[in-house]
Amino acid sequence: MxxxxxxxxxxxxxxxxxxxxxxxxxxxxxxxxxxxxxxxxxxxxxxxxxxxxxxxxxxxxxxxxxxxxxxxxxxxxxxxxxxxxxxxxxxxxxxxxxxxxxxxxxxxxxxxxxxxxxxxxxxxxxxxxxxxxxxxxxxxxxxxxxxxxxxxxxxxxxxxxxxxxxxxxxxxxxxxxxxxxxxxxxxxxxxxxxxxxxxxxxxxxxxxxxxxxxxxxxxxxxxARPSDNQRHAVLGPSLKELGFTEQHVAALVAATGARNGQDYGFTFSDLTQRLLPAIVLDAYPKQPVNAARALEIVKRMAPTPPFKDGDA
Ligand SMILES: Nc1ncnc2c1ncn2[C@@H]1O[C@H](COP(=O)(O)OP(=O)(O)OP(=O)(O)O)[C@@H](O)[C@H]1O
Ligand SMILES: [Mg+2]
Incomplete structure (x- = not known):
């Protein structure tokens, strides 16, 4: 410039x-x-x-x-x-x-x-x-x-x-x-x-x-990262539109929290930009979305590591 x-x-x-x-x-x-x-x-x-x-x-x-x-x-x-x-x-x-x-x-x-x-x-x-x-x-x-x-x-x-x-x-x-x-x-x-x-x-x-x-x-x-309730508020409406029951939604909310010995869960953008599209694209174009498959997708997906504020 x-x-x-x-x-x-x-x-x-x-x-x-x-x-x-x-x-x-x-x-x-x-x-x-x-x-x-x-x-x-x-x-x-x-x-x-x-x-x-x-x-x-x-x-x-x-x-x-x-x-x-x-x-x-x-x-x-x-x-x-x-x-x-x-x-x-x-x-x-x-x-x-x-x-x-x-x-x-x-x-x-x-x-x-x-x-x-x-x-x-x-x-x-x-x-x-x-x-x-x-x-x-x-x-x-x-x-x-x-x-x-x-x-x-x-x-x-x-x-x-x-x-x-x-x-x-x-x-x-x-x-x-x-x-x-x-x-x-x-x-x-x-x-x-x-x-x-x-x-x-x-x-x-x-x-x-x-x-x-x-x-x-x-x-x-x-x-900060979303709490259980906040992940529920992000995932719930979209998943219910796709036919998920409250129990299915709760399982996905739990699976996107801290797990596998990590102290952090999914970010808001992990949910909206990676997980939800992945669930849809996995089913598209041949079959409808299904809850068991969605849970497998969550389990295979790793949350974005947190930004370490102390890093140089
Ligand atoms: N509180 C929230 N509620 C719902 N969706 C959210 C929320 N925060 C982020 N998202 C989703 O994540 C996407 C990315 O968010 P955004 O770009 O604002 O992140 P950021 O905090 O600026 O991250 P970075 O530090 O990486 O720049 C948004 O477009 C939106 O889809
Ligand atoms: Mg930003």
Whole structure:
């Protein structure tokens, strides 16, 4: 890449909300209701700070100090945790809930640091700086003089493990440090400008998150593998459509949990992207799906190993 990338080069897949597709994807996420509520409140306040002022006036008249404290939080939320647990999916769809809740249009600028910025030295820093420049420019256009913004931007920095590389800042390669600095500067620019924009960062490596980034996060939402109930909620509806009884579903839920001496079970994505398709494709095109066969498929399939947060 030479020079600054264009908006289209940097964010090929911009999304605007409200829209049906993200609404449906968001509704399909299991076990993340608390995350959804927290995230949409934080994002909603960045877009519409007047909402909190109205709330205080109604319930706690005169409590203006607390309003400032809440509204002054940096516009950054970190989604952190195991692979295939819904971080990207939530980040790419939560804008829909906020757009509907606030009655405005929201645009997502998605930037993945794993597929981009692996090239020459300094490229990640350049990408991040450009991403924040565009975010600030676009958010300025949407800013209102008071009250509710006309729209908002969400900048998604996905696969941001490169920004959470080393606990020891001093040991960080100079270029990694420059990337972290560009990120921090960008978050601060949005905060200082009180712009209708927010940053969502997704990473597998919470423990390695740079302290300066961690300090700025308005919230850090943890993501984990599905519990028995959550696996049931993912598998149940699809399997029952195929004619499975509750007993069959329960057997598959048990078989996708921790087993064979391992302390981890299937991830959400193991269930939706590997197991369910495997059960269907095994039967297709000659015969219908059958429960005994499905159980064999589960037993032969190994869950994705957990991401070890301590890894270098
Ligand atoms: N909570 C969930 N409920 C239902 N399905 C889920 C959930 N989480 C993940 N999935 C399924 O797994 C797929 C992958 O999820 P996603 O890409 O969000 O994972 P991730 O947490 O970003 O993982 P990675 O750390 O590997 O990037 C989703 O498209 C969805 O089909
Ligand atoms: Mg992801």
């Amino acid at each position: 030479t020079g600054r990338p264009t908006l289209d080069e940097l964010f090929e897949c911009r999304l605007t909300y409200p829209d049906f597709d993200p609404q449906e994807r968001l509704a399909r996420l299991v076990g993340l209701d608390d995350h959804k509520a927290r995230l949409s409140k934080i994002l909603g306040l960045l877009v519409n700070p007047a909402g909190l002022e109205a709330w205080v006036k109604k319930h706690h008249p005169g409590a203006n100090g607390i309003v400032k404290t809440v509204l002054r939080r940096p516009p950054l939320v970190v989604l952190a945790g195991d692979v295939g647990s819904g971080k990207s999916e939530l980040a790419e769809t939560i804008g829909d809930a906020v757009a509907r809740q606030e009655g405005i249009e929201i645009t997502l600028f998605p930037l993945s640091l794993s597929t981009r910025g692996q090239g020459r030295v300094g490229e990640m820093t350049q990408l991040l700086s450009a991403a924040f420049d565009y975010t600030v420019d676009e958010a300025r256009k949407l800013q209102a003089s008071g009250g509710r913004a006309r729209g908002a931007i969400i900048l998604l920095v996905d696969e941001a493990d490169a920004l959470a590389q080393s606990r020891e800042a001093a040991q960080m390669h100079h270029e990694d440090r420059a990337g972290v600095n560009a990120f921090i500067r960008g978050v601060d620019r949005i905060a200082n400008g009180r712009l209708p924009a927010a940053v969502i960062m997704c990473t597998n490596r919470l423990s390695a998150l740079d302290p300066a980034v961690r300090r700025r996060a308005a919230d850090i939402l943890p993501f």
